Amino acid sequence: MEKLRFIHAADLHLDTPFRALSSVDEELARRLKEATFNSFRRIVDLCIEKEVDFLLIAGDTFDREDQSLAAQLRFVRELERLSAAGIHTYLVCGNHDPLVSWVEEMQLPDRVVRFGSSKVGKAVYEKAGRPLAAIYGISYRTAREDRDLAGKFRGPDGDTPFSIAMMHATPDDPGPHEPYARFRLKELIHKGYDYWALGHIHKRNTLRDHAPAVVYPGNPQGRDFGETGRRGCVLVEMEKGRKPGIEFIPTQEVRFEEVRIDMSGVDGFNELTHLDRMALERISDPHPEDSYILRIVLEGRTPLHKRLARSGELEELRKALNEEAAAGTPFLFIDSILSETRPDIDLEELREGNDFTAALIKKVESLEPEAFLQEVEEASGLPPAVLRRVHLDSAGKRDLLEKVKWMLLDQIIKEE
Ligand SMILES: [Mn+2]
Known part of the structure; x- marks a missing residue:
């Protein structure tokens, strides 16, 4: 029975500057600067470790259109690692890294296919000399994509065992994302592809799990407090006539989390020295090996209210709790402590x-x-x-x- 195994990632946003933080810490800044690259490196490691057939990247590889040459070179170096391991990469461009923003002279390694923007392109993946999968994809040419991309997909035109469609696009409910290349789930279903590898929505979401599977893997590294929780890619295993296995694998360097702590009944300052521990206990889906950047919001009625509202008080506390916080691994760094407490009256x-x-x-x-x-x-x-x-x-x-x-x-x- 023919099998296909691949990793689907999207929205790498390499070289994200992380401007959303309110505090500045040198060690943290250094780690964050590397965070998006490290997450991508983990994806490449996973591809090699899991011996996948190929990697799919569904748009927004880079964060900015005016991407530095250094960032593009680092990306290419990782693709070279994949290529050397015999693993193919297929990618489309999104609104943050449209085709026109890529350095023209940049040579992509063997086994890397970047789809063009004029029409839906096709690449056939062969294994042991036989075609195993056909991958179809289309890129954004410029940052504002107002074409109906989904409408351009005509369905698979050969008889390879598997077919995959890739695009960077917006479903019915765009959330906080720019509504480029809108589509309705309904229209993807009857086109005949086995798997839709989507990008653009940063929150992981399987719109449909088979016939066809329609998947947003989310971004592999959250970028601000709007992108909380574990982040990563999906490992997909397909076998004819079976529901595909779609496994999420976390790759984030650090998690952004906002935690609300109810201070009702807390009347001593001693407890504030354990604020970091109290916050950790309130994180949903915690994992001891994860690192965190926290925003802590204090709420509830407490006799400490006046003291907490005093200017500079919480900032001093934050600094004390953070001493050398970002140095270890895993680490916990408090970015801000906000007080929404009320007087205890x-x-x-x-x-x-x-x-x-x-x-x-x-x-x-x-x-x-x-x-x-x-x-x-x-x-x-x-x-x-x-x-x-x-x-x-x-x-x-x-x-x-x-x-x-x-x-x-x-x-x-x-x-x-
Ligand atoms: Mn994106």
Whole structure:
């Protein structure tokens, strides 16, 4: 029975600068600069270790269009390792690394196929002298791709045992991604390919697991706090007439995680010295071998509220917790500690009072967020274009009013 084994990766975003961090740490900066390359190196190691037939890279190999020559050379060096091991690489270009951004003189190693942008290209992978798989793909020519790429795929035109389609494209629900090359899952299903190797959406997602499999492997290294959790590639094993095996393998150098810690009932500062440990315990899907960059958000009602809100206090704590944090492996580095705690006051009791504070609470709680904020907007005299930029949904408006209430209470209590 014929079998095919390959690794599908996408969105390597090599040489990502990681500007999203709020703190600067030399050791961490050094590690992050290497993170995307190290993740890719792990993918190459995996290909060799698992003796795959080939590697697929579904777009956004590089982070920027004005990619440095050094980054491209490092990428090519890794492809050479694959080629020397007899492993093929097939790749398409995405919106971050469209075809025009690749250095023209760059020689790609043997066994590497980069698909063009004018039409869907085809490459046949042979094993033991016989065609085993046909790979079809199309690249973005420029960063803004407004063609219907999915519509250009006409289905396999030969009778190789397996067929694969590759593109960098956006499904019905694009999430935070630019909606280039939109497609509907429905239209991919009847084209006749066995596997759709997709890229663009950074969150891993198997849209369909067989006949055909339609897969986003996600990016192999998260780039900010919007890209949390383990990140990697998928190892795919296909056999005719069987559901393909699709196994996720993590490759990230470091994980970004935001952790919320409820400080209700915490009244001593000693516990703050264990904040790193408390944060680790609250990470979902933790693994002892993983490294982390954390954003910690403190919440809840605590007598420590005032102290935590004092400027510089949390930053000092963060620095103390981080001493040499990024040096070891695995490591845990706290990028920021934010306080959304509230004063430890009994709202019920205050509301029952017969004073200014009670009146204020009742007044703010009786406000209808939509109407109140509209009044504020009108009173501000700002042009509609400016107001649209700070548009909040109704949950956001309720939240804002709640924050206003606590800010006022906090102020009153401080003054008392
Ligand atoms: Mn991308």
